[in-house]
Amino acid sequence: MAGLLWGAFFLIPGAPALSQPESLNSQTDNLNVLFLGFEDEELAMVAVYSINHRDRFQSAAVFFPPQGQVPGQGMDFRRYYREAGLLRLRQAVEECLRVPIAYQVTIKNSIMDEVEQITGPILVNGKRVDLKGIFTMAPGPQDEEILGELVRRLTKAEVYFWHLPRLFLKARYYISTDFPLTWDNLRLHYRIASNLNPRELRKFILSLEPQFTPGTGITWHFQEEQLSRVLYDLTA
Numbered sequence: 001m002a003g004l005l006w007g008a009f010f011l012i013p014g015a016p017a018l019s020q021p022e023s024l025n026s027q028t029d030n031l032n033v034l035f036l037g038f039e040d041e042e043l044a045m046v047a048v049y050s051i052n053h054r055d056r057f058q059s060a061a062v063f064f065p066p067q068g069q070v071p072g073q074g075m076d077f078r079r080y081y082r083e084a085g086l087l088r089l090r091q092a093v094e095e096c097l098r099v100p101i102a103y104q105v106t107i108k109n110s111i112m113d114e115v116e117q118i119t120g121p122i123l124v125n126g127k128r129v130d131l132k133g134i135f136t137m138a139p140g141p142q143d144e145e146i147l148g149e150l151v152r153r154l155t156k157a158e159v160y161f162w163h164l165p166r167l168f169l170k171a172r173y174y175i176s177t178d179f180p181l182t183w184d185n186l187r188l189h190y191r192i193a194s195n196l197n198p199r200e201l202r203k204f205i206l207s208l209e210p211q212f213t214p215g216t217g218i219t220w221h222f223q224e225e226q227l228s229r230v231l232y233d234l235t236a
Helices: 077-084 086-097 109-119 131-136 143-154 157-170 183-193 224-235
Strands: 031-039 042-052 058-064 103-108 175-177 202-205 208-213 217-222
Touching: 031 086, 031 109, 031 131, 042 077, 042 086, 042 131, 042 224, 058 086, 058 224, 077 086, 086 103, 086 224, 103 109, 109 131, 109 143, 109 157, 143 157, 143 202, 157 175, 157 183, 202 224, 217 224
Parallel strands: 031 103, 058 202
Antiparallel strands: 031 042, 042 058, 103 175, 208 217
16 A cells, blocks of 8 residues: 655746745644555555644545655655665655654564454455555555554554554564653553544545656656645645
């Protein structure tokens, strides 16, 4: 499951420079969490989960297709992660969306069997969802239902305060975060999570546009305008 967007600007000699579109995202004050999913050690998912905790707790998961180009870097998200690392990738996502990331979570798909032991199997139309393949799952009409059900189960009090912290501490090779696992911090964020309505969670995959470059071939780029307003449109 993934998603993306971006764009390019051209300067015409003698013409005024084109200004960037206004960033409506910067008008939000959401809690933004970066999720990176890995399959066979390769970056397979880049997503930001954004919660408008100042209003009615509207929430959305925005997906960057990892084959999309990191703006201004001349490489896609997978290569950029390999060469620049996690913190630089996080900064790139912040610059794309023009919002701060509160913390990040990295997950390897090999741990998803243990996650399923905590949440129980997720069924859609009577069919079990393969959580190990969730990072590369083809988009479908049940995506928001699947995400909403995952959020609902992971934010149950017993799971949130007991099972998830234990999993983070036990399986650091497979799942990691810079979220401080303190009682006060867990309690504060649980108050936010407990107000979410999983049925209203929105999923959005950012668009990609092909661009041909001689010597390079086709590369995929996000739409700048979409990047600058997607969180605002989904959660404001």
